[in-house]
Amino acid sequence: MSTAPLAVEALDEAGNAALRRLILTLADSKRLMGLRYSDWLLGAPSIEAGIAVSSMAQDEWGHARLLYSMLKDLDEDPVAVEHDRPAEAYASVSSLDQAMPDWAALVGAMVVVDGGLSAVLDSFAAGSYEAARNRVPKMLAEEEFHWSLGVAWYRRLAASVEAATLLRAATMRLLPPMLSWVGADDESARAMVTAGALGSAEQRLATFRGSLRELLALVEVDVDAVAADDGWDAARGRAEGHPDEEAVERARGDKNRALFVE
Numbered sequence: 001m002s003t004a005p006l007a008v009e010a011l012d013e014a015g016n017a018a019l020r021r022l023i024l025t026l027a028d029s030k031r032l033m034g035l036r037y038s039d040w041l042l043g044a045p046s047i048e049a050g051i052a053v054s055s056m057a058q059d060e061w062g063h064a065r066l067l068y069s070m071l072k073d074l075d076e077d078p079v080a081v082e083h084d085r086p087a088e089a090y091a092s093v094s095s096l097d098q099a100m101p102d103w104a105a106l107v108g109a110m111v112v113v114d115g116g117l118s119a120v121l122d123s124f125a126a127g128s129y130e131a132a133r134n135r136v137p138k139m140l141a142e143e144e145f146h147w148s149l150g151v152a153w154y155r156r157l158a159a160s161v162e163a164a165t166l167l168r169a170a171t172m173r174l175l176p177p178m179l180s181w182v183g184a185d186d187e188s189a190r191a192m193v194t195a196g197a198l199g200s201a202e203q204r205l206a207t208f209r210g211s212l213r214e215l216l217a218l219v220e221v222d223v224d225a226v227a228a229d230d231g232w233d234a235a236r237g238r239a240e241g242h243p244d245e246e247a248v249e250r251a252r253g254d255k256n257r258a259l260f261v262e
Helices: 015-039 047-074 080-082 103-125 131-158 161-182 187-194 201-219 245-252 254-259
Strands: none
Touching: 015 047, 015 080, 015 103, 015 161, 015 187, 015 245, 047 080, 047 131, 047 161, 080 245, 103 161, 131 161, 131 201, 161 201, 161 254
16 A cells, blocks of 8 residues: 555545545544443443444544534534535444444444554555644554454354344344445545555455354354445445434534533
């Protein structure tokens, strides 16, 4: 991958749109990931697990704010992007569109969804976009805790017949759309590869699959045999649909807009 600095001002209209989409998808996904963690602050199976997901939710929202702030490089107001868009404008990965129905699903998301976001962030941090090179490594350092907790819980649930059934179902629901997104090779993704801001689709996908292969085998999921989701919307860089309205209202802070202070 090229490490020559990416001159944002030199990007053409298509390149500018591609960088915006990449940043927005990562930021929106982090915001939604934080919401999905926050849903389990009181419903986790132990006090310790609840404290852990509380910390993880805060991490994800902090990561989202840092990513949204990169939009300033593209002459876009991050505050408006964060707080003024409807649900159908969100670019977050589709695996986060709905709330996690049980703890096994959340654990699956820790590994599959959060892990997929980290695989792409790692590629972004190694690329030519200076803001990503400077800011993303700290995010990835914090993500190491998320990954270690996710792996520990995944192994624990996989050892129980009943929990393993739920975990496998969640994994098979969350994984195909993440494979589509991590390995995206549409015009926008290729523009970022050409600019040196991302590694190739093959590299990103190989990293992601490799991180999951041994762990998912515990619930009899062969990550190499799972196909990507084919319901891809190239214009938005995600599967069709959008996050549920309730989640987006929370993400925008609709109930507290009168108290909003930047």
